[in-house]
Amino acid sequence: MTPDVRDRADRPARVESHNGVGGGAIPESDWNRALHLIKQADEVALVCHVTPDGDALGSMLAVAFVLRSMGKRVVASFGDQPFAVPRLLRFLPGQEMLVPPAEFPVAPELVISFDSSTFERLGMLGDNTARAREVIVVDHHPSNAGFGTLGIIDAKAAATAMLAEQLIYRLGGRLDRDIATCLYAGLVTDTGSFRHSSTTPAVHQMAARLVATGLRTDEIARELWDRSPFSYLKVLAAALDRVKLEGGLVWTYVTRVDRAAYGLPYAELEGIIDIVRRTDEAEVAVVLKEDDQGAWQVSTRSKGTVDVAAACAALGGGGHHNAAGYTSHATVEETMAAFKRELGMA
Structure with a gap:
């Protein structure tokens, strides 16, 4: 009992x-x-x-x-x-x-x-x-x-x-x-x-x-954590191929086209940020994920020094000091420029 x-x-x-x-x-x-x-x-x-x-x-x-x-x-x-x-x-x-x-x-x-x-x-x-x-x-x-x-x-x-x-x-x-x-x-x-x-x-x-x-x-x-479809690996490879390191910021993005090429649902993208955030040279990691409606869902992580929740809140989102997010309807370039301004990196 x-x-x-x-x-x-x-x-x-x-x-x-x-x-x-x-x-x-x-x-x-x-x-x-x-x-x-x-x-x-x-x-x-x-x-x-x-x-x-x-x-x-x-x-x-x-x-x-x-x-x-x-x-x-x-x-x-x-x-x-x-x-x-x-x-x-x-x-x-x-x-x-x-x-x-x-x-x-x-x-x-x-x-x-x-x-x-x-x-x-x-x-x-x-x-x-x-x-x-x-x-x-x-x-x-x-x-x-x-x-x-x-x-x-x-x-x-x-x-x-x-x-x-x-x-x-x-x-x-x-x-x-x-x-x-x-x-x-x-x-x-x-x-x-x-x-x-x-x-x-x-x-x-x-x-x-x-x-x-x-x-x-x-x-x-x-x-x-230990399961994923093969299509996830292909989309992950595309995201890592375009990853950028800018000062203490590492970031990448995943488009609807990336997912459509391999039939990968949006919900399968959650783990990409945990791979990108491992970068030794970066304090902050960002992954932009284009959803089925064409908006960018922005996931951010910090190793502790930077308050990403404050930056995300200023852009209409929120979360925790070390993990936060928001939605952007701008382009990838505009979205990252706005986020970097909030971090004082612009």
Whole structure:
């Protein structure tokens, strides 16, 4: 029998969270209001940001499991068209609870948003969420603007999954292998498999709780990092062939034409930035990825000295000090010129 996390000696004694908007500890009154809203709702609509990563989708599905066990009607989605779970995340359990954007409530009673800092990051479901009676925002991005009607926002949390775990505990949920798999995917994704500076003792303690349910960390790692279609290698080769090193900045781009030549979906491009950022001579790495609509999705990484979140926020995006992004509708040259100006490199 799966142990009830409420009775486990290794669960956190109390939640130590800091509100990224207000700058102080998340008030117990906010947690209590979130619990009240959830318990009063007959149906709870869950949403995460477009092109979801492991933290966004994993956190959302983990909480969905608990809400379903409470007898709630649960609908979960993200605002992409076409609607498809990224291949790397198709191992996550609970995807039967996902619905395409067209089946998401037009004006929900209660929405819980995961890992999104703005309505705009919710894509097609931004307007639906804005029409909801109540919107609980569960997020860890410092750039979160405080949208919604209630924020459970911790800028010091390494992943939204850490807040999702706290919410699950407070709802009296049970930590089983399926829930742990979803949360673990979020935790390892946003900590770079525990390599990023955000990895704290609390991160490892949470990982221990999740692994104790019996999940296979080797299988999760293989799905997230050690698999790719052959077409990815061809597109990666094209991106690396045009890579540029300019002072402390290394950057490249991937076009729709690159992907079309090998039939590679946009969602498969996520890992390119992690290869480019390895460059010893560069402090900042940038990869521009042209999406199916022709916009450039700009991914940036820093090794610590440069605050890429500030630069991306100035250009309409956001993220974390060492990992951030934004959308550009300009040309590659114009996009990079604007980013370099924000870095003081122009």
